Amino acid sequence: MASLQVDGVTVAFGGHRALDAVSIGAEPGRVTGLIGPNGAGKSTLFDVISGLRRPSAGGVSLGGRDVTRMPPGRRARHGLARTFQRLELFGRLSVRDNLLVAAEMGPERRRARHMVAEIVERLGLAHLADQPADALSTGAGRLVEVGRALAVRPRYLLLDEPAAGQDGEETERFAALLRSVAEDGAAVVLVEHDMGLVMSVCDDVHVLDLGRIIASGPPEAIQRDQAVLSAYLGE
Numbered sequence: 001m002a003s004l005q006v007d008g009v010t011v012a013f014g015g016h017r018a019l020d021a022v023s024i025g026a027e028p029g030r031v032t033g034l035i036g037p038n039g040a041g042k043s044t045l046f047d048v049i050s051g052l053r054r055p056s057a058g059g060v061s062l063g064g065r066d067v068t069r070m071p072p073g074r075r076a077r078h079g080l081a082r083t084f085q086r087l088e089l090f091g092r093l094s095v096r097d098n099l100l101v102a103a104e105m106g107p108e109r110r111r112a113r114h115m116v117a118e119i120v121e122r123l124g125l126a127h128l129a130d131q132p133a134d135a136l137s138t139g140a141g142r143l144v145e146v147g148r149a150l151a152v153r154p155r156y157l158l159l160d161e162p163a164a165g166q167d168g169e170e171t172e173r174f175a176a177l178l179r180s181v182a183e184d185g186a187a188v189v190l191v192e193h194d195m196g197l198v199m200s201v202c203d204d205v206h207v208l209d210l211g212r213i214i215a216s217g218p219p220e221a222i223q224r225d226q227a228v229l230s231a232y233l234g235e
């Protein structure tokens with residue numbers, strides 16, 4: 001199966017374990033939530049999956065292939081794309097050109113312009129397409145980040161707090177977009193603080209706290225999980 005698997009991943013910064021034997025899976029056609037308090041290790045786990053940080057133990061596989069030692073660029077060619085918590089857009093380029101740069105690196109570079117037009121439409125960014133990225137609100141900037149990840153037609157899509165700064169209407173449209181990306185066959189992993197969005201859009205949820213998975217399951221069960229409630233309340 002073309003799933004994303006993280007198996008027993010440990011990352012230590014000095015003596016501090018940011019991730020401690022973490023195992024999670026994400027399946028194509030599903031949106032998998034990864035939640036947890038600040039500092040839980042969510043972004044570090046994305047760094048391990050995308051190849052920016054080597055774990056001291058454990059591994060990552062994509063579609064059954066062990067990619068633990070594979071550099072980030074090769075993982076991207078296996079269909080992995082991610083967004084960053086901090087925006088990484090080209091500030092002076094327009095929204096359209098930011099998307100074009102990404103599309104021209106993807107597997108369908110000859111259709112890049114067509115794909116960009118499609119993504120602009122899908123993300124509701126038509127009215128902003130000619131604006132420089134610098135001029136965007138945080139919410140819109142994050143949507144463009146997501147658009148850049150979509151432009152490479154990912155099979156595995158990692159989103160790090162993509163809805164931060166979006167208003168209610170933007171979040172609703174974004175939820176529909178995530179569902180459609182999954183329905184197109186991608187395995188989507190969503191790191192997000194907006195619990196309403198997580199609970200409405202995710203098929204499965206993993207909860208990280210202090211570098212450990214403390215719960216995994218469907219959103220309804222996670223919402224009622226005592227360990228999860230305690231972690232969020234800081235007890």
Ligand code: ADP
Binds near residue numbers: 013018038040042044
């Ligand atoms: P989250 O994304 O869940 O908020 P992070 O993955 O950013 O959490 O961080 C997890 C833990 O690892 C935190 O305690 C953080 O301070 C620490 N950390 C993250 N990156 C580094 C780094 N480059 N050097 C040292 N510690 C780090």
Ligand code: MG
Binds near residue numbers: 042085
């Ligand atoms: Mg983070």
